[in-house]
Amino acid sequence: xxxxxxxxxxxxxxxxxxxxxxxxxxxxxxxxxxxxxxxxxxxxxxxxxxxxxxxxxxxxxxxxxxxxxxxxxxxxxxxxxxxxxxxxxxxxxxxxxxxxxxxxxxxxxxxxxxxxxxxxxxxxxxxxxxxxxxxxxxxxxxxxxxxxxxxxxxxxxxxxxxxxxxxxxxxxxxxxxxxxxxxxxxxxxxxxxxxxxxxxxxxxxxxxxxxxxxxxxxxxxxxxxxxxxxxxxxxxxxxxxxxxxxxxxxxxxxxxxxxxxxxxxxxxxxxxxxxxxxxxxxxxxxxxxxxxxxxxxxxxxxxxxxxxxxxxxxxxxxxxxxxxxxxxxxxxxxxxxxxxxxxxxxxxxxxxxxxxxxxxxxxxxxxxxxxxxxxxxxxxxxxxxxxxxxxxxxxxxxxxxxxxxxxxxxxxxxxxxxxxxxxxxxxxxxxxxxxxxxxxxxxxxxxxxxxxxxxxxxxxxxxxxxxxxxxxxxx
Numbered sequence: 001x002x003x004x005x006x007x008x009x010x011x012x013x014x015x016x017x018x019x020x021x022x023x024x025x026x027x028x029x030x031x032x033x034x035x036x037x038x039x040x041x042x043x044x045x046x047x048x049x050x051x052x053x054x055x056x057x058x059x060x061x062x063x064x065x066x067x068x069x070x071x072x073x074x075x076x077x078x079x080x081x082x083x084x085x086x087x088x089x090x091x092x093x094x095x096x097x098x099x100x101x102x103x104x105x106x107x108x109x110x111x112x113x114x115x116x117x118x119x120x121x122x123x124x125x126x127x128x129x130x131x132x133x134x135x136x137x138x139x140x141x142x143x144x145x146x147x148x149x150x151x152x153x154x155x156x157x158x159x160x161x162x163x164x165x166x167x168x169x170x171x172x173x174x175x176x177x178x179x180x181x182x183x184x185x186x187x188x189x190x191x192x193x194x195x196x197x198x199x200x201x202x203x204x205x206x207x208x209x210x211x212x213x214x215x216x217x218x219x220x221x222x223x224x225x226x227x228x229x230x231x232x233x234x235x236x237x238x239x240x241x242x243x244x245x246x247x248x249x250x251x252x253x254x255x256x257x258x259x260x261x262x263x264x265x266x267x268x269x270x271x272x273x274x275x276x277x278x279x280x281x282x283x284x285x286x287x288x289x290x291x292x293x294x295x296x297x298x299x300x301x302x303x304x305x306x307x308x309x310x311x312x313x314x315x316x317x318x319x320x321x322x323x324x325x326x327x328x329x330x331x332x333x334x335x336x337x338x339x340x341x342x343x344x345x346x347x348x349x350x351x352x353x354x355x356x357x358x359x360x361x362x363x364x365x366x367x368x369x370x371x372x373x374x375x376x377x378x379x380x381x382x383x384x385x386x387x388x389x390x391x392x393x394x395x396x397x398x399x400x401x402x403x404x405x406x407x408x409x410x411x412x413x414x415x416x417x418x419x420x421x422x423x424x425x426x427x428x429x430x431x432x433x434x435x436x437x438x439x440x441x442x443x444x445x446x447x448x449x450x451x452x453x454x455x456x457x458x459x460x461x462x463x464x465x466x467x468x469x470x471x472x473x474x475x
């Protein structure tokens with residue numbers, strides 16, 4: 001403890017002397033007080049002051065000679081008219097950085113106390129702790145004799161296990177060398193943006209749609225071409241030429257529509273005709289409630305579609321593991337881009353996940369949480385009906401882990417006031433309007449995205465019960 005205190009005093013002495021030199025109070029050739037005098041002035045030990053002087057000597061700020069007082073080193077004088085150095089001066093930023101900073105920042109809020117309906121959260125109680133711990137222990141004990149960087153596309157063991165799982169669960173036929181393991185689907189989208197778009201290139205994106213996908217493509221220099229969606233997903237009647245189209249065909253985010261068979265064929269034909277690449281984000285494909293599983297677009301055209309998957313909606317968003325299934329001609333580009341970005345995803349977590357997939361533990365877990373989230377969904381829908389009745393229209397309830405609640409009779413401009421009132425009552429509520437392209441008209445009715453996978457059934461009931469009178473006040 002004493003040593004830590006001395007180190008702290010020495011750091012403060014060093015910082016104070018540097019500040020005096022930078023400000024011009026001490027100039028080259030000036031002598032500093034003796035270590036004894038400085039120690040008395042600061043109330044520090046002489047040993048501490050001597051250590052600080054020696055550090056400044058090593059950094060070139062002071063010159064120390066035996067038997068003489070320390071002097072300020074030459075070359076540190078301030079130029080005439082130069083302002084004192086107080087902080088690092090801003091550097092010029094790249095075009096990418098300027099585009100990035102021009103995007104609206106996310107609104108971060110602390111979790112609400114009564115019920116937080118933020119989409120993307122999962123219940124901590126649902127995580128398969130025992131299965132993960134067993135697989136983790138096994139992976140640690142089987143560590144290689146030599147620790148080294150791995151394949152940028154991901155562990156071959158995991159890619160083999162994932163290839164088999166995708167065939168069983170989603171009907172995707174691919175070889176392991178076409179799978180790229182990424183740090184969450186967001187990194188996958190960022191790689192797609194960097195590899196498929198040049199500045200000025202147009203990209204088609206659903207309106208409304210996933211905001212961070214739009215931001216990834218805009219930051220890369222792409223120009224958004226928003227296309228409206230309805231109950232049948234993306235409207236494909238008059239798609240413009242573009243380099244890329246980002247879609248969520250199995251469960252449109254956020255409105256929940258499923259891309260119809262006719263529109264699927266139309267979208268794929270458009271991609272073939274224009275040479276565009278389709279980025280298919282199957283972010284919650286494991287959750288089907290009242291409908292049969294929808295085959296991915298990738299199963300219809302493996303050459304035009306990049307399939308994006310994630311474990312954030314089944315295991316945990318904190319795990320940061322996702323994957324891409326890319327066309328054969330793009331494998332090397334994605335592999336090299338991943339290598340430059342971060343070498344590869346964490347190998348221990350990949351080994352653990354591979355064990356869960358091969359042992360069947362992952363699919364058992366998915367079946368379990370599918371039942372739990374189906375129950376949560378039923379409780380939420382029942383609560384909305386009981387407390388709001390015809391005053392609410394629910395969209396997107398057949399699949400996924402959220403619904404959109406349109407509040408009939410409440411204007412969209414009332415959303416901020418409703419959100420503030422809900423937050424004051426301990427409810428986290430999130431509007432759908434920011435998910436619309438800012439250049440396009442937005443709905444006139446207030447709408448909210450209600451995620452339910454992070455809440456227990458009692459919190460869902462209480463949350464809607466608290467919200468009902470707040471909505472009534474704003475009709």
